[in-house]
Amino acid sequence: MRLRILLWKDFRQQTSFLLASLILLLLPYLIVSVIFVVVQIREQNSTPWYDYFRIASIASLIASMINFSFFPANAIAGERADRSAEFFAYLPIRRSEAVLSKAIVSLALSTGVVVTCVAIMYLSFKVGRIERGPSWEERCLFVATLMAMFGIAWGVSSFATSATYAAAAGIALPICYGVTLALLLEEQGLPSPQVATIFSLSCVVVGPTCFAAGVRHYLHRVKP
Amino acid sequence: MSKYQNAIEIRNLGKRFKDTPAVQDFSITVAPGRVVGFLGPNGAGKTTTIKMLMDLLRADTGTISLLGLDPTEVATAIRARVGYVPEQQNAPRWMRVAEAISFCRTFYPTWDDNLCDQLIRLFSLDPSKKIQSLSKGTKVKLTLLLALAHRPELLVLDEPMAGLDPLIREELVDGILQTASDHPRTILFSSHTFADVQRLADEVVIIHEGRLLAQSPVDDLLAKTKRIRSVLTDGAEPQKNPKGTIWQQRSGREWLVTVNEFSQDTIDSLKAGTDLENIEVIDLSLEEIFKDFIRGQRSELCA
Amino acid sequence: MAVNPDSHIPIYEQIVEHVCGLIAAGVYRADEALPSVRGMALQLRVNPNTIQRAYQELERGGFIRTRKGLGVFVSTQGATSAQKKTENAILERFVEGIDLGRKTKLGPARIQTVFRRAMRSPRRPADPNDKRTET
Structure with missing residues (x-):
């Protein structure tokens, strides 16, 4: 009962972010539809609609990645920003149940959104009769990046009082790190797949570490 | 009546913010069932002391015992038995009044639905209203309801009446008295309104620049x-x-x-x-x- | 009935004085029940501990007595005691007035004239600014 009502609260806390992310995910479809219509009017024998659909679904999937930063960022710091964290702090809620609920809700929401996008992308592949989907390496790279984004955003959120900083850190740090790594290692003559592997491995380490640090800090912090 | 000798026991409490001492060598004891007015000018250290009582802030030195327990060790257990109305009302803005009530109700084993309904009527609260649409006075009433409806053994109020009109202040006093007179409970409240202190308090504690100036029965x-x-x-x-x-x-x-x-x-x-x-x-x-x-x-x- | 929370007189004393006045005036007669501690606390908007203390003082003064489980009642000699207490209060105020007269070098004869004038003067209407007047 306690966990259920905490899950409800944490879900409600995230609804504005959920709404924003849905708009963001629909945006590629809107833009691509407009382009499709314009192109159809100008020239008759253009590319088929499912090619546009595929492009939109890939763009939408890439955009959906930022959810892995938004939801965890908002989970802890969001309550501090609107000061409701103080209200919850003096209720007899154990920190462990509070953090569990936040983790479940933010992980479920971000995974839910991304999985939906992946499903739509595969649907677009099927419609466009594209046989070759992403490779195993690409899938691993994708999942590892998400882990880093989630972990970093969550960790910063636990220390910060602003969800914006936490979300920015979750998005920017993996990108900066990836770009720097690629530039440095490829200059050394390392082939791209190997660079990707190194990046993925470090993400898999950094993400959970930051997440664990965030949980630990949240459990021990006295201030709401 | 109680398992503890003092409802509140503060010994040599000290807290600094960077170089500024906020509370220094502050010690008081409050016996169970007493109503204590906590007086001091702005910035005297009242809120800091109260936050340390509620374990929302850690002291640098000294010890605190609430209901015979150490809030730095068993904060959750203590919070279930203490009602707290902070200086600023921070209930989530997106919640409705009814939602806030049913949310809080879940966490208090001693929650009293009848008392809660009585207080809703006394304070004329509209359960369907969103918290963000409530006036300051109504927000305080809601927070007081949430603090009272679980029949706490100790009630801690941080300037609950500040900035409210006399009618709302009377309603709040009525709410506190209705629950306090059913079952004697310890109350600590800070205030600048001396009329309220004199009406409600058995004793006063005066703090100035973080130090205790006096603790004495009002009479x-x-x-x-x-x-x-x-x-x-x-x-x-x-x-x-x-x-x-x-x-x-x-x-x-x-x-x-x-x-x-x-x-x-x-x-x-x-x-x-x-x-x-x-x-x-x-x-x-x-x-x-x-x-x-x-x-x-x-x-x-x-x- | 109201108490003045801004006064220098402790609230329990104000309540003692007020209840005495009510008993002396016959609002509460011998063997009649007074409001319960809780009822009085809510009515006057004061801490129940304060009412408890006022009732203890009234009992010690012989104005009221507590019947276990039944409540608080005006004692048989309550009205007489209350009137006596009122007399004392009047006396105190007279003494204050006479003191003032002596300090300003008015003779006893002139003080007595003032007293007679006071007895003749119509009852002062209740001052709306006085918080202790009955509401």
Whole structure:
């Protein structure tokens, strides 16, 4: 009962972010539809609609990645920003149940959104009769990046009082790190797949570490 | 009646913010069932002390015991038995009144639905309203309801009446009294409204610049704190202040002294030291006593 | 009935004085029940501990007595005691007035004239600014 009502609260806390992310995910479809219509009017024998659909679904999937930063960022710091964290702090809620609920809700929401996008992308592949989907390496790279984004955003959120900083850190740090790594290692003559592997491995380490640090800090912090 | 000797026990509490001491060597004890008014000018350390009581802030030094337990160790267990109304109302803006009530209800084993309904009626709260649309006074009423409806053993209120109109203040006082008179419970409340303090409090604690100035039953304080007005005879100079002087002032030949341990000896010792005429003993209200305590401290610091 | 929370007189004393006045005036007669501690606390908006203390003082003064489980009642001699207390209060105020007269060098004859004038003067209407007047 306690966990259920905490899950409800944490879900409600995230609804504005959920709404924003849905708009963001629909945006590629809107833009691509407009382009499709314009192109159809100008020239008759253009590319088929499912090619546009595929492009939109890939763009939408890439955009959906930022959810892995938004939801965890908002989970802890969001309550501090609107000061409701103080209200919850003096209720007899154990920190462990509070953090569990936040983790479940933010992980479920971000995974839910991304999985939906992946499903739509595969649907677009099927419609466009594209046989070759992403490779195993690409899938691993994708999942590892998400882990880093989630972990970093969550960790910063636990220390910060602003969800914006936490979300920015979750998005920017993996990108900066990836770009720097690629530039440095490829200059050394390392082939791209190997660079990707190194990046993925470090993400898999950094993400959970930051997440664990965030949980630990949240459990021990006295201030709401 | 209780398993603990004191509902609140604070020993040598100290807290600094960077270089500024907020609370220094502060010690008080509050027996179960007592209603204590916590007085002090703005920035005196009231809120800091209350936050440390609620374990929303950690002390640098000293110990706290609430209901016989250490809040730094078993904060959750204590919070289930304590009602708290903070200075600022931070209930989530997106919640409706009914949602906030059912949310909080889940976490208190002692929640009393009947009392909750009574308080909803007393405070004329609309359960369907969103918290962001409530006025300041209504938000305080809701927070007080949430703090009272689980029948806490200890109620801690941080300036609950500040900035509210007299009608809402009366409603809040009624709410506190209705629950407090059913079942005696300990109440600590900080306030600047002396009328409320005098109505509700058995005793007062006065804090200034983080230090304890006085802890005393209200009636004792009123009975023993007197201002003595006298006129110095020509050329006479006040020699030494009587025992228990908290404030004194000279203007022309008039000499005013406020003492907090007034007795016939006070007059005798005044007369023995200095040539005086027209000695008059003036009764003081709680507000005047408080002001004299603070003015006395300030002039001492200036001197 | 109201208490003045801004006064220098402790609230329990104000309540003692007020209840005495009510008993002396016959609002509460011998053997009649007074409001319960809780009822009185809510009515006057004061801490129940304060009412408890006022009732203890009234009992010690012989104005009321507590019947276990039944409540608080005006004692048989309550009205007489209350009137006596009122007499004392009047006396105190007279003494204050006479003191003032002596200090300003008015003779006894002139003080007595003032007293007679006071007895003749119509009852002062209740001052709306006085918080202790009955509401």
